[in-house]
Amino acid sequence: MGDVLAHESELLGLVKEYLDFAEFEDTLKTFSKECKVKGKPLCKTVGGSLKKDSKPLVIQRDLVAAFDSGDQKAFFDLWEGHVPSSVRNTDSLAQKLEFYLHIHFAIYLLKYCRGRPDKQELDERISYFKTYLETKGAALSQTTEFLPFYALPFVPNPMVHPSFKELFQDSWTPELKLKLEKFLALIFKANNTPKLLTIYKESGPNSKELLQQLHQQLVEAERRAMTYLKRYNKIQADYHNLIGVTAELVDSLEATVSGKMITPEYLQSVCVRLFSNQMRQSLAHSVDFTRPGTASTMLRASLAPEKLKDVPLLPSLDYEKLKKDLIWGSDRLKAFLLQALRWRLTTSHPGEQRETVLQAYISNDLLDCHSHNQRSVLQLLHSKSEAVRQYMARLINALASLAEGRLYLAQNTKVLRMLEGRLKEEDKDVITRENVLGALQKFSLRRPLQTAMIRDGLIFWLIDLLKDPDCLSDYTLEYSVALLMNLCLRSAGKNMCAKVAGLMLKVLSDLLGHENHEIQPYVNGALYSILSIPSIREEARAMGMEEILRCFIKEGNAEMIRQIEFIIKQLNSEDLLDGVIESDDDEDEDDEEDHDIMEADLDKDELIQPQLGELSGEKLLTTEYLGIMTNTGKARRKGLASVQWSGDEPLRRPVTPGGHRTGCPVLGDHLISPQNAQQARNGCSRAMPVAHPDDYKEGKPGVARCGTSSSSVMDHKPRECSPAGHQEFHLVPTAALGWPREMTQDPSSGHITRSHYSQDEVSVAATKSRFQTY
Numbered sequence: 001m002g003d004v005l006a007h008e009s010e011l012l013g014l015v016k017e018y019l020d021f022a023e024f025e026d027t028l029k030t031f032s033k034e035c036k037v038k039g040k041p042l043c044k045t046v047g048g049s050l051k052k053d054s055k056p057l058v059i060q061r062d063l064v065a066a067f068d069s070g071d072q073k074a075f076f077d078l079w080e081g082h083v084p085s086s087v088r089n090t091d092s093l094a095q096k097l098e099f100y101l102h103i104h105f106a107i108y109l110l111k112y113c114r115g116r117p118d119k120q121e122l123d124e125r126i127s128y129f130k131t132y133l134e135t136k137g138a139a140l141s142q143t144t145e146f147l148p149f150y151a152l153p154f155v156p157n158p159m160v161h162p163s164f165k166e167l168f169q170d171s172w173t174p175e176l177k178l179k180l181e182k183f184l185a186l187i188f189k190a191n192n193t194p195k196l197l198t199i200y201k202e203s204g205p206n207s208k209e210l211l212q213q214l215h216q217q218l219v220e221a222e223r224r225a226m227t228y229l230k231r232y233n234k235i236q237a238d239y240h241n242l243i244g245v246t247a248e249l250v251d252s253l254e255a256t257v258s259g260k261m262i263t264p265e266y267l268q269s270v271c272v273r274l275f276s277n278q279m280r281q282s283l284a285h286s287v288d289f290t291r292p293g294t295a296s297t298m299l300r301a302s303l304a305p306e307k308l309k310d311v312p313l314l315p316s317l318d319y320e321k322l323k324k325d326l327i328w329g330s331d332r333l334k335a336f337l338l339q340a341l342r343w344r345l346t347t348s349h350p351g352e353q354r355e356t357v358l359q360a361y362i363s364n365d366l367l368d369c370h371s372h373n374q375r376s377v378l379q380l381l382h383s384k385s386e387a388v389r390q391y392m393a394r395l396i397n398a399l400a401s402l403a404e405g406r407l408y409l410a411q412n413t414k415v416l417r418m419l420e421g422r423l424k425e426e427d428k429d430v431i432t433r434e435n436v437l438g439a440l441q442k443f444s445l446r447r448p449l450q451t452a453m454i455r456d457g458l459i460f461w462l463i464d465l466l467k468d469p470d471c472l473s474d475y476t477l478e479y480s481v482a483l484l485m486n487l488c489l490r491s492a493g494k495n496m497c498a499k500v501a502g503l504m505l506k507v508l509s510d511l512l513g514h515e516n517h518e519i520q521p522y523v524n525g526a527l528y529s530i531l532s533i534p535s536i537r538e539e540a541r542a543m544g545m546e547e548i549l550r551c552f553i554k555e556g557n558a559e560m561i562r563q564i565e566f567i568i569k570q571l572n573s574e575d576l577l578d579g580v581i582e583s584d585d586d587e588d589e590d591d592e593e594d595h596d597i598m599e600a601d602l603d604k605d606e607l608i609q610p611q612l613g614e615l616s617g618e619k620l621l622t623t624e625y626l627g628i629m630t631n632t633g634k635a636r637r638k639g640l641a642s643v644q645w646s647g648d649e650p651l652r653r654p655v656t657p658g659g660h661r662t663g664c665p666v667l668g669d670h671l672i673s674p675q676n677a678q679q680a681r682n683g684c685s686r687a688m689p690v691a692h693p694d695d696y697k698e699g700k701p702g703v704a705r706c707g708t709s710s711s712s713v714m715d716h717k718p719r720e721c722s723p724a725g726h727q728e729f730h731l732v733p734t735a736a737l738g739w740p741r742e743m744t745q746d747p748s749s750g751h752i753t754r755s756h757y758s759q760d761e762v763s764v765a766a767t768k769s770r771f772q773t774y
Helices: 002-006 008-021 025-037 054-069 072-082 085-090 092-106 108-112 119-134 136-140 147-154 162-168 172-190 195-203 205-257 264-274 277-286 294-302 319-328 331-346 352-363 377-382 386-400 403-409 414-425 430-443 447-455 458-465 474-488 491-499 501-512 517-530 534-542 545-555 558-571 617-624 657-662 674-683 710-714
Strands: none
Touching: 008 025, 008 195, 054 072, 054 172, 072 085, 072 092, 085 092, 092 108, 092 119, 092 136, 092 147, 092 172, 108 119, 119 136, 119 147, 147 162, 162 172, 205 264, 319 331, 319 377, 331 352, 331 386, 331 617, 352 403, 377 386, 377 414, 386 403, 386 414, 386 430, 403 430, 414 430, 414 447, 414 458, 430 447, 430 474, 447 458, 447 474, 447 491, 458 474, 458 491, 458 501, 474 491, 474 517, 474 657, 491 501, 491 517, 491 534, 501 517, 501 534, 501 545, 517 558, 534 545, 534 558, 545 558
């Protein structure tokens, strides 16, 4: 009670100030009257009896008047009493202005006094300024702008000193007054907010969370800064070393021109300097640099990436307890658990560590994909909590980024139906919709799921979404266009597009000119595919599609031009059928290994942050949900032989933008890695033919253009004879991609043919190229 009485006057003043600010006039009169009757004192410094905004105006007027009259004491009493100390002590603008104000009052008598100024008063002013310089003004002593003025108290006649010439010009004081008036107007405008409201804002829960987030961001930024600084220092040292070695080698070349020989010892010393510290000692005594080619071979070998160290497996978890809390826990706990489970997947090291995490999720049916209970983890997609819905969508998207994860999610259509429902219902949270769309796009790499999405009418929803691409995020735009292309590669998808041919063609032609060039390969692929339908070709010709495409030829680069030329050729084709007869009944998928792409977008813009002392991430999992032997290993299946692709033709296999970003395109659940591509280039000694659009005639695609036999096809050498005399890389058919087992040779043409197959089963040129140099 004593504390309340001690601050009662100030508290009542705060209430009165707020009532006055909010214009509760009757309430304010009653409040003031009751305080007077009960003898309660009101703080006079807060919420005075003056009308709204009148007090700040009076203070500003008094400060300016004191400035004009040179009344130093009155001015600084008002300054310190009404300009908040937080502003005076921390704001650089206020500190600089205060410094010049002290100069103004120090030299006021010298500038404006008629006749000789009073020596005692002048000495007092100079002494006051000197005291300021030694106390508050000392903070600016290292600033070049103010450094000369620290000598002002010690100069006998500042008026004639060249360093202070500007102070005594007629324009200096009016300019300073203008700065003062602007500053006061700004300060008192901010001060109109009642103190009670300011206290509430500063102590509210949002400010605490914001402060915690800022603190975490600061710690993370400092950590990254230290890492980058170390890297920078190392790069700088290596650069200086390289410049020194280069200079010496130039000197040595000049010496050899004069006939001087380079000794093996000198060559060895140069090479040792170029290697990393760990190798220098061993190289100095173990390598014979006198043998030709040794030095250059060792230098190239030193650039090879170091082998990854063994990464330990992550601790096992109690998945029964985890799933129980995911179903019955609070929304905040659910969100943190979903976040931690996703982080465990996205931040784990590719290889055994990530595979073990994924297999543990699958073997313990983390998402209850096989559960028939009324309440399951999957139902979190429809949670009332925005954070829970978003984090569930993120986790599903992360699982769908991995081939084994896609297989787990695709074993029944329950997950697909829930994602489609969430995609069409979600209109509040952009990130939730992005992740749902990303998961569906990755689902479209698998034929059964493609079929289901086409039957569910997802193509129509995508066309409607893409009518206004400028209001979509980059992620949404790229993944929606890529999903549309994957569905259009199927004959059922093309037939769906034929129902709305005009709208489909308009949407795709508009997307061709979109500023996001990442979508162009998917737009080209979709256009090329649907133009195989005669009715769509007729619609395209009627709307002048060829003229539209030729406009883009004028603006595009070489790859874009080649892509569009193929589309124009398809547009002008007179084929009555789609080139191949597709069987959508064949939903078999190969048993070869699927590869993975984990994009960085999965962990962007986290919605929740832990409060002080709150567990999150791996610490939450290993502290509260540690289990015993729940990690189940699984032998990796051998991957599909590498296949090559060309940028000359539109995409004709399902792809996902995740691989597009990393340079490792994922096509139909198969990855082409840069390393495998390089091995294929280095290891091929024989040309390999590839099918061209013109070769597809009524189920008999010509696979060999160079007159090769079936044996050359079976050798699987991914190169093609190019008419221009150079070699190009294309995708070639393989049995692993769903080809029928029988292979025959067309006696009339010498081409390899098959008895039956679909376009989706035939892997032909131009599957996944970046097309991103537009």
